[in-house]
Amino acid sequence: MTGSSGTRPAAFAVWALSRALLLLWVSKVIVPPGLDVTSDVSVIYHGWYDVLRSGTYPQSDVTWQYPPVAALAILSPALLPFLDYATAFYVLAFLCDALVMGLLLRASSGAGRRQAGVWVWVAGVPLLGTTAYARYDVMVTAVAVAALLAGLRRPRVLGALAAFGALLKVWPALLLAGTARGRQTRLAWATAAGVAAGLLVLCAAAAPGSLAFLGFQRDRGTEVESLGALYFHVARQFGWEGRVELHYGSLEFLGPHVGLVSTLALGLSLAAFGWLLVWRLRARAFGPSTPADAAFTAVLLFTTTSRVISPQYMLWLVGLAAVCLVLRESRMGWPAVLVVVATGVTQLEFPIGFVHVVTSDATGVTLMFLRNGLLVAASVLAAVRLWRDTVRAPEAEPGAREAGAAPALSRGGPADTPASVR
Template identity: 35%
Template sequence: MVTRLLMVVFTGVTALPHSVWDASAADLTLYGAWAEHIVHQNAFPLDDERWQYPPGAGALLVVPWLIGGGLGYNWLFFALVAAADAGVLSLLIRAARADGLRTAQAGPWIWTLGVALLGRVCYGRFDLIVAATAIAALLWSARRPAAAGVAAAAGVLLKLWPVVVVLGLRRRTLWRMSAAAACAGLVAMAGLTALGPGAWSFLEFQSKRGLQIESVAATPLLVARLMNGGWTIVHRYGAEELSGPAVSTVARGCVAVMIIGGAVLLITWWRVRPPATDLALAAVLLALAASRVLSPQYLVWAVGVAAVCALDPRTTQRPVLVLVLATALASQVEFPFLYDRVATGSGPGVVVLAVRNGLLLWATAWSLVRLWRDNFQPSRESPEVPITVVGAASSA
């Protein structure tokens, strides 16, 4: 089984044309420049508007630079991502074997196929590493809450979204994991802040982001632009954004949808008591669908959480997992294959965006519906059944 999985991963990251690979790995030049700046200037790139990541990302991007002394940065970065990919696959395989149920065997396959369907962009960005921290936190949460908390804290310091892994937890697991995450996070934050100025400059740049053309909310405006114009596409903050009528209103609407969605998830946690991984998947999908910014590599977040969902025999999300994989495939068509059409807002680009974002909306809505339909219990208490993971010490 391992050989077959590795063959699929290898195919997904090596079979594309060289020019497509260049597009998928274009950000590595920027990563290398940031790493050099951090190493030599002892400061984060606080004057670069493209720096929109928590300070942990700076520490991560420096690792390949330090290992190679500034040489072979791209290949060392690929090796780092490959190690994270292999680590996730190993965790999922061990968990599936420990469970022993046939349904759990889908977990490693969801991850493997999802990465292959997303394509080389998974190796040309660091989001796969962030997904690895969230997957580890979910798998360890019940039996190793301290380790899970550290993994979650690491993910939050790379990109904020792994905080969703605590959403569905209850009782002592929630408190112990949260305490470990808070302690590890505070220590790491202090160290990263002391590393140099600009550690938190990303907050300013992130808050100024507009409506990226790849976001779900931008799709109706792109369709309207094809019919009667009125909108332009501008390059800002390292991405293509829409400018024109109602764009600011739509962007503010994304924030409102995120807040309302968060309230819905909180009510779901309180009233429905779904499995933690199911709620985490719904939260990730909602975050992607409601975001003003939706880069293709973000879909690996959903792929990772979906793989953990597939391990749980109680999951309600199995039909949603298929939609996640379909969305991943559509994302690879959108980037890099048709991105030249997407970036200019031409017809083929808008069509592929409409398909990808339609699939994402479908997956998000279906995920929430299944949470309520298949989990609702009048009782306010429900047992917390952990995912079985080999080598996890019992500490419940």
């Protein structure tokens, strides 16, 4: 998967062709199989757009479960007033996709870099199907990719973009998990805190209801595609008396034992946070790929253990995996492959086979065990590799750690929860 500069035109050609098809699909020039996933943009997002333009957040709508800066993504089609709302949104999603592609191509051309990450992005996005452009997650992923790549040299930029991304959709806060101890961490974290505080004040002053999303997130249950939902998919085969209903913006299991399973999922997420904290305290060898590897691992852990795993979450993982594989020193190759495969399976279960998932028939259960099993395997493998590379690896010299570099011996190479509406 190392590639060469000669593969760049081929990667761009495949990217351009696949994205042209995506635009045709979301515009309904070509009708894809499965459910129509574009109604979220034309109906739900457009409805929020009208509310936000009136000067308030959708504080009475339980499906609004996003941090306050997400309003910018919902309002962004106003930048293209000559297009209708949905078309403008798809064009902006495409432009964010193009931005990520450009950033990865540029990053892959330096010393100690490789083309594999470019191909992860080229392949991963279309594997998700029309969902990739029918949600604003591609915009958030573009911010995250820019943050990690800029952070290789500019920790303040990493901190600022991570804070902005976190107030778009929370999870980019995890981009700060792997910054090297010392000056880089101080600069990145202090900048992030300052930018986040400033943005929160601005949002609160701009419109009422900026923090209403917190209560709606708290009350969510176990969504049908989550890891915990596997219990209910199996239990339905043995007479479980629950049901599936639209609840807080997604289809969730409701009935006996749902509260317990949701609590256990939160416990798993807390355990993941605990492991991440222990790793942070014990890590010693911080190389150029450590921030990306740690961010990828952290987001994998929290996505896999979440009460909700919406299809668009896979875009986050594809984007972070692409950044890891641009860096030759990263050893996240196999976790990245598992994520790309899981992304393809995700399109099979949503939207193509979603009726099977909702009814928990044999096809639906098989797809959910396969997709979630791939995520569990990727999470465990990524965590093990991150631990081995940074905790068990020989310690770098103090000066190298301060600069965020690692000697060749440290890795055997050259020195490198939130929920969403359907």
